[in-house]
Amino acid sequence: MRLTLLYSGLFLISGAALLAVTYVLVRNAVDGPPPIKAMDFNSIPGPPPSSQDPTLQPDSGASLHVLMAKTKEAAKLQKAAVMRELLIQSGIALAVMSGISIVLGWIVAGRILSRMRTITTAARNISATNLHQRLALDGADDELKELGDTFDELLGRLEASFQAQRRFVANASHELRTPLTRQRALGQVAVSDPDATVESLRTAHERILAAGTQQEQLIEALLTLTRGHAGIDVHTPFDLAQLTQEIITARKAEADYRTVTIQPSISEALAAGHRPLAERLVVNLLDNAIRHNIPHGWVKITTRTVDSHAVLTVANTGPVVPPDAIEQLYQPFQRLGTARTGEGFGLGLSIVQAVATAHDATITTSARPEGGLTITVTFPAMTNHPPL
Numbered sequence: 001m002r003l004t005l006l007y008s009g010l011f012l013i014s015g016a017a018l019l020a021v022t023y024v025l026v027r028n029a030v031d032g033p034p035p036i037k038a039m040d041f042n043s044i045p046g047p048p049p050s051s052q053d054p055t056l057q058p059d060s061g062a063s064l065h066v067l068m069a070k071t072k073e074a075a076k077l078q079k080a081a082v083m084r085e086l087l088i089q090s091g092i093a094l095a096v097m098s099g100i101s102i103v104l105g106w107i108v109a110g111r112i113l114s115r116m117r118t119i120t121t122a123a124r125n126i127s128a129t130n131l132h133q134r135l136a137l138d139g140a141d142d143e144l145k146e147l148g149d150t151f152d153e154l155l156g157r158l159e160a161s162f163q164a165q166r167r168f169v170a171n172a173s174h175e176l177r178t179p180l181t182r183q184r185a186l187g188q189v190a191v192s193d194p195d196a197t198v199e200s201l202r203t204a205h206e207r208i209l210a211a212g213t214q215q216e217q218l219i220e221a222l223l224t225l226t227r228g229h230a231g232i233d234v235h236t237p238f239d240l241a242q243l244t245q246e247i248i249t250a251r252k253a254e255a256d257y258r259t260v261t262i263q264p265s266i267s268e269a270l271a272a273g274h275r276p277l278a279e280r281l282v283v284n285l286l287d288n289a290i291r292h293n294i295p296h297g298w299v300k301i302t303t304r305t306v307d308s309h310a311v312l313t314v315a316n317t318g319p320v321v322p323p324d325a326i327e328q329l330y331q332p333f334q335r336l337g338t339a340r341t342g343e344g345f346g347l348g349l350s351i352v353q354a355v356a357t358a359h360d361a362t363i364t365t366s367a368r369p370e371g372g373l374t375i376t377v378t379f380p381a382m383t384n385h386p387p388l
Contacts, residue, residue: 019090238270245264
């Protein structure tokens with residue numbers, strides 16, 4: 001109704017303006033000077049009128065002037081009648097066309113809004129249980145078709161997000177249930193043993209504590225992942241090179257234990273963001289490179305600045321990773337090979353991706369043909385942040 005009134009109102013205003021302009025132009029043309037000026041009988045060659053017709057009286061010139069005045073008055077009245085008739089007929093035509101514009105506006109508005117009703121109905125009916133439905137609008141590639149396609153893309157992203165959330169909840173439940181089950185089993189075995197000794201109870205208690213430590217590590221990883229997804233409110237400058245060097249020093253003993261050589265190449269690299277989260281990113285990348293390696297392998301970790309961007313690169317030897325499996329490694333609780341097997345919780349690279357996204361950083365991952373991965377994290381430029 002509002003669209004119809006808008007169309008009709010615009011037509012009415014335009015028609016009224018056109019009628020007013022036409023009326024003024026016609027009135028000016030009618031009221032203008034006549035193409036032939038008033039006749040002057042004295043300028044006509046030949047004898048004067050009185051000599052041509054002896055019946056004319058001396059006052060015949062005055063009568064002629066009276067006749068001309070009446071003729072002008074009659075012409076003036078006729079002009080007024082013509083202009084009044086023009087105004088009436090134009091007003092009737094405008095009213096008729098306004099009525100037609102209302103009908104046409106209603107039809108056009110209905111056709112345009114029909115697809116909007118389809119989008120509204122679909123948005124009202126679609127819920128978390130039927131996100132697979134799509135609008136699939138047909139017709140011309142106009143703004144409404146683009147809106148429908150955008151809505152379908154939004155539904156696709158929501159569907160993928162809901163599926164990922166369900167998988168995450170299922171995997172997290174499994175990972176949390178495993179140490180709880182182990183703790184319960186160890187406690188039940190120790191309590192039910194009639195020949196339990198101090199040493200056996202101590203051993204069982206140590207195993208229970210180890211399972212509790214595993215739970216704490218998993219919960220901490222989940223909290224870090226959640227905080228990474230939440231984003232960063234304030235970006236504070238920090239030295240990525242110094243941060244990386246501190247982590248290398250702390251992880252050297254772990255690398256030596258696994259006979260893995262760390263080959264650092266640390267250059268100045270200033271970044272901005274949340275330093276503790278960035279520390280978790282570097283820790284997870286280095287731990288992942290050390291744990292998923294081969295005996296006497298190596299890890300190359302470098303920091304540098306490229307066009308004001310802080311760049312961190314971690315490359316390592318290790319098992320061969322199929323290129324089509326790289327995306328799977330960044331999914332929570334996903335490990336290379338059989339699910340829920342191997343070392344760790346399968347959250348390392350998921351946390352890396354979440355932290356990188358929170359910092360507006362980009363991750364580039366490639367599989368080395370000899371085995372292992374090369375992961376490069378590029379932080380935003382420091383042009384908008386003051387130096388440390």
